Amino acid sequence: MFCPSCGEEQPEGSKFCKNCGKELTNLQPSNVQPAAENDHMAAVIIGYILAILIPLFGLIAGIYLYTRKDSANAQKHAKFVILVAVIVWFISFMIMMS
Secondary structure, eight states: BBOOTTOOOTTTTOOOOOOEEEBBOOGGGOOOOHHHHTHHHHHHHHHHHHHOOOOHHHHHHHHHTTTTTTTTTHHHHHOOOHHHHHHHHHHHHHHHHO
């Protein structure tokens, strides 16, 4: 179970968040996600768009996402964003050379 306010993981049966003190009553463990996982979703989407349209900025966005140690989801997507940026960059370079 995670606190909806700060995203800190809580022991089962906790009534108050051990980090911010918010009351945790009436929370269902399956309905609450850590705040960090949601915080980087916009950056993931922007990273994919940039990787396709402007590979250099997509590469930068991928590196930013990879450095987010609080979100395994962001780090997972970072690898794909970087890969897409490198592939698009390579393809565009090959097209320019022909």
